Amino acid sequence: MILKPNTGIGDLKFGMSKSDIQKLIGKPDRDYVDDEDPTQNLCEYNAHKMRLTFYTDHDTKLGYMRCRDPKLMYGNTVIIGQNIDKVLEQFVETGSDFEDEEHGFFRAYFDETTWLTIVEEYDAVSEIELGVPYKNADEYLWPA
Numbered sequence: 001m002i003l004k005p006n007t008g009i010g011d012l013k014f015g016m017s018k019s020d021i022q023k024l025i026g027k028p029d030r031d032y033v034d035d036e037d038p039t040q041n042l043c044e045y046n047a048h049k050m051r052l053t054f055y056t057d058h059d060t061k062l063g064y065m066r067c068r069d070p071k072l073m074y075g076n077t078v079i080i081g082q083n084i085d086k087v088l089e090q091f092v093e094t095g096s097d098f099e100d101e102e103h104g105f106f107r108a109y110f111d112e113t114t115w116l117t118i119v120e121e122y123d124a125v126s127e128i129e130l131g132v133p134y135k136n137a138d139e140y141l142w143p144a
Contacts, residue, residue: 001048001067003074005094005114006133009050009065014144016062016134018043018054028052063140064131072128079128084109084120093120118130 001010011024021043022028028043044050052058053064070080077090088098088109098109098118102123106126109118115131135141 001069001072002073003067003079003128003130004098005111005116005130006141008062009067009072009128009130012052012062012065013143014062014140018060018062021052021062058140061142062132065129067128067130068126079118079125081124081126083123084118084125087118108114 003009008016012021024049025045030044030105032042033056034040034042039055041054041056041060043052043054043104045052049068049070051066052062054060055063065095068080070078072079074087074090075089077086084107091098091111094114096111096114096116098111100107100109106119106121109120110116113133115133117129118125119129121128132142133141
């Protein structure tokens with residue numbers, strides 16, 4: 001699977017419906033509505049080590065992804081399990097500006113422009129979080 005900032009991961013693209021996703025990768029292993037935010041419907045795919053969030057207040061469109069798949073790549077570089085410096089180097093040409101923040105035992109590197117978070121634990125990248133970017137304070141920038 002290839003990480004595509006501002007768009008999605010692999011063939012999964014922000015703005016897709018749950019049925020579109022299911023046609024591509026099947027039914028989720030878990031499907032539930034977030035107790036703390038009922039506008040978020042989360043689906044977990046064990047085989048892909050991925051969690052997808054659909055925004056029910058936006059026609060149940062795919063709006064957020066979390067991925068721990070060890071085969072996830074950006075360009076020609078595998079991301080999960082790699083040294084954070086090696087991964088961040090891949091984003092230099094895109095102009096990404098990551099801010100890092102420590103959270104106990106893990107560190108998160110966040111780029112607001114692409115709404116991309118790279119999570120580092122145990123001296124290696126453990127997870128990628130990717131959200132549909134904002135067009136403005138009230139609207140998302142859904143890919144075409």
